[in-house]
Amino acid sequence: MRLCLQIAALCLLVACNDKKRNVPPADKFYFPAGLHHAKSDPASMGFLYVVSANFDRRYDTGLLTAVDLDKVGLPTTLGQVDPTSGPAQLRDLHTTAADTVVLADFGGDLGVQARPDGVTRLFIPSRAEEQKLMVVDAKGSSLSCVATSTADGGVRPTPVDPRDCGEVGASLVEYELTPTGIPRADSPMSAAVSSTGMVWVSSGRHSDTPRFSQTNYNDFVVRVPGDQPRVDATSFVGLGPGSTHAVATGRRWTYFSGRFPSAVVNPPLIRLVECLPGYPCEVVFPNLENDVRIGEARGVALSSDETRLFLAGRQASGVLGADVLVIASIIGADTGFPAIYASRTVPLPQEPQMVQTISRGPGRRDLVLITCSGAGSLVIYDDERGDLAAQVDGVGLQPSSFTVDLRPPGARVYLSNFTDGRVAVVDIPDLDLPQTARLVAHLGSSQVCLTRSLQCDGGM
Numbered sequence: 269m270r271l272c273l274q275i276a277a278l279c280l281l282v283a284c285n286d287k288k289r290n291v292p293p294a295d296k297f298y299f300p301a302g303l304h305h306a307k308s309d310p311a312s313m314g315f316l317y318v319v320s321a322n323f324d325r326r327y328d329t330g331l332l333t334a335v336d337l338d339k340v341g342l343p344t345t346l347g348q349v350d351p352t353s354g355p356a357q358l359r360d361l362h363t364t365a366a367d368t369v370v371l372a373d374f375g376g377d378l379g380v381q382a383r384p385d386g387v388t389r390l391f392i393p394s395r396a397e398e399q400k401l402m403v404v405d406a407k408g409s410s411l412s413c414v415a416t417s418t419a420d421g422g423v424r425p426t427p428v429d430p431r432d433c434g435e436v437g438a439s440l441v442e443y444e445l446t447p448t449g450i451p452r453a454d455s456p457m458s459a460a461v462s463s464t465g466m467v468w469v470s471s472g473r474h475s476d477t478p479r480f481s482q483t484n485y486n487d488f489v490v491r492v493p494g495d496q497p498r499v500d501a502t503s504f505v506g507l508g509p510g511s512t513h514a515v516a517t518g519r520r521w522t523y524f525s526g527r528f529p530s531a532v533v534n535p536p537l538i539r540l541v542e543c544l545p546g547y548p549c550e551v552v553f554p555n556l557e558n559d560v561r562i563g564e565a566r567g568v569a570l571s572s573d574e575t576r577l578f579l580a581g582r583q584a585s586g587v588l589g590a591d592v593l594v595i596a597s598i599i600g601a602d603t604g605f606p607a608i609y610a611s612r613t614v615p616l617p618q619e620p621q622m623v624q625t626i627s628r629g630p631g632r633r634d635l636v637l638i639t640c641s642g643a644g645s646l647v648i649y650d651d652e653r654g655d656l657a658a659q660v661d662g663v664g665l666q667p668s669s670f671t672v673d674l675r676p677p678g679a680r681v682y683l684s685n686f687t688d689g690r691v692a693v694v695d696i697p698d699l700d701l702p703q704t705a706r707l708v709a710h711l712g713s714s715q716v717c718l719t720r721s722l723q724c725d726g727g728m
Contacts, residue, residue, distance in 0.1 A: 289328040292320050294365045297333065297712045299323035300684035300691060302378040305671040306388045308408060313337035314673060316682055316711075317406055318691060319375040319392060324719060329434065330371035332392070334409045335361050335711070342709055346678045347697040349708050355693075356709040369404055369411045372396040372434035377514065377622065377669050379459030379467055381494045389414070389494060391467050392433075393440075393456035400437035401456065401469055401490065403497050417498035438499040440469070440490055449479030451488045451504035455511075457527070462517040465494040468541075470512040470524055485509040489524060491543060505549045510535040514568045514622065520602055521552070525565040525579055534558075537565045537579060537594070540606060554608035560594050567623035571634050574601040576651065577608055578636050580620035590615035593623075593638060593649055614649060614656060618642030621668050626679055628652075628699050635702055639667045639683060646670070646683060646694050648702045657702040663692040664710065682711075689715030 292298040299321040307314040320331040339362040349355055374395035381389040383405075392402045403414035413433035415424050419442055427435035440453040455472035462468065467490075474487035488504040489512060513527035521540040537560060540552040556579075563584025570577060579594035592613040599607045619642030625634040633651035640647055644664060650657040664685030673680040678697040685692055693709040696702055 289370075291329055291370060292322055292327045292331045294331070294333065294363050294368045295361055296715070297684075297689050297691065298327065298331070298715060299686055300689065300712075301375055301686060302392060302669050303671050303682060303684050303691065304378060304380050304388070304390060305673045305682055306406065307673070313342060315406070315408055316671075316691070317378075317388075317390060317411075318684065319371065319378060321375050321686070322373045323686070325373060326718065329432075330373045330375045330394070330396075332369050332371050332375075332390070332404055332411060332433070333361070333363055334367045334406060334411055335363055336367075336409055340711060342693065343695075346675060346680060346695040347704065347706055347708065348695075349706060355707045358709055358711050359713045361712055367409045367411070368431075369413055370429065370432040370434060371402055372398075372400050372437060375402075376456065377458040379461040379469075381461045381465060381467075391459045391461065391469075391494070391497070393459050393469050394434065394437065395455045395457075395472070396434075398437075398439040399441045399452075399454060399456055400434060400439055401459070401467075401492070401497070401499065402433045402437035404433050414497065417496065419498075419500040438492070438497060440471075440499060442499065443501065444479055448477045450475050450477045450486065451501060451506070453488045453490045453504065456490070457512070458514045460515045460517050460522075461494055462522065463519065466517075467492050467494050467497065468515050468517060468522050470515045472511050472513060472528060474509055474511045487511050489515070489541065505541055505543065505551070507539050507541070507551055508536075508553075512539070513564075513566050516568045516570050518570055518574050518601055521606055523568055523570065523577065525568040526557075527564045527566060535564065537562070537581070538568065538577065538596075538608060540608075542604075550604075552606060554606075556594070556596060556608055556610060559610040560592075560613060562592060562594070565594070566621050567638070569623040569625045569636065570598075571625055571651065572627040574598060576611075576634075578623050578625065578649075580616070580623050580638055581613065582619065591618060591620050591640075592616055593620065593636070593647075595651075612654075616640055616647060617645050617659065620647075622670060624670065624672060626672060626674070626699065635696075635699060637670065637672070637681065639670055641666045641668055641686070646681065646692075646705070648696070648705055650702055658705045660694050660705050660707055663694065663707055664688045664690055665716075667692065685710075687716075687719070689713065689719075
């Protein structure tokens with residue numbers, strides 16, 4: 269009888285191992301989140317790397333897809349739109365499983381490192397089980413997983429599927445079962461890479477200690493070397509109560525925006541961190557929240573000369589007033605005592621999400637791009653004029669992240685539409701005329717038919 273049970277258990281184990289995983293389709297995006305554009309050569313449109321977050325877990329995993337933009341049929345001239353049919357609907361991505369690698373679910377905004385060998389290294393945080401930081405090397409349509417080291421410096425076991433980058437990612441909550449439950453970085457939201465090659469990761473949920481006690485809150489952000497990604501107890505930096513969303517790296521300091529202030533009154537909107545070898549990490553609290561009355565901040569960006577800070581500010585739930593772009597001055601960005609002072613706020617459409625600046629060259633002030641998820645819009649603020657220059661509506665449902673391809677004298681912007689499953693393409697033909705920005709295309713097929721019980725509306 270015991271032998272029969274052992275044989276049955278062995279058969280069940282083999283059957284489970286032989287079961288094919290239900291991976292998101294390679295020719296579509298599914299809840300696209302973080303994305304990055306990489307140039308290949310001047311004559312090419314380059315490659316677009318898109319994280320599919322698999323937000324509703326329809327599939328077993330997330331996915332990273334490399335799209336060869338020369339194959340999809342984008343307009344070659346910036347701003348070109350067919351006057352009769354409108355923005356191009358480019359549903360065929362010309363991608364196969366060979367252009368993808370598997371990720372853990374709930375991938376977020378990624379950090380990027382350009383390596384000397386021409387490889388683009390992508391650092392992708394995940395809010396799925398084990399809250400992982402995954403690393404992928406990309407060169408054209410070729411994607412490969414980079415195994416992170418274990419906390420004790422050992423090598424992680426080789427996964428059954430060599431294209432499963434989630435299995436060799438580093439857990440950011442590996443110490444949650446210790447007596448204190450810390451350090452841990454729950455709900456990592458965004459990653460950025462500094463000029464020195466250090467990877468910084470935000471944490472969307474500050475940690476209590478002991479775990480589940482709802483006391484002694486501390487938000488731990490993570491820093492790891494990009495060349496040898498390894499997470500251990502020394503990788504965590506505590507910023508105090510109040511969670512973080514986005515991260516931007518300056519010449520000396522790293523800037524974290526404040527999000528989800530659970531159990532925190534008047535939460536910090538921005539915090540700065542510097543870690544020098546041989547010294548404890550320094551944390552600066554500019555107290556920007558004393559001057560700007562908003563509920564939380566999402567995206568954060570720095571001006572090209574690091575004298576200005578831009579924050580996507582949201583009102584607290586139930587509070588009257590517009591969401592805003594917070595514009596602040598940075599004093600002493602290269603010193604040991606930086607200060608940040610609010611200059612002004614500019615009303616924005618509903619639910620601003622991510623922020624990025626576009627340089628217009630030395631002696632010029634930047635353009636500032638903001639996605640507004642609730643409004644389905646991309647907004648452009650001209651820091652030279654001190655006013656909003658353009659609002660491109662109808663880009664899709666819940667635009668969140670974006671990446672910019674500079675194509676002088678203009679730029680092409682790719683935006684991930686989280687809810688409708690497509691990537692929108694917005695062109696700015698001339699950076700001196702941001703008001704000419706226009707939607708020129710959508711990449712991929714709408715996922716609305718899959719995710720809504722209502723009649724399929726094609727993503728409109």
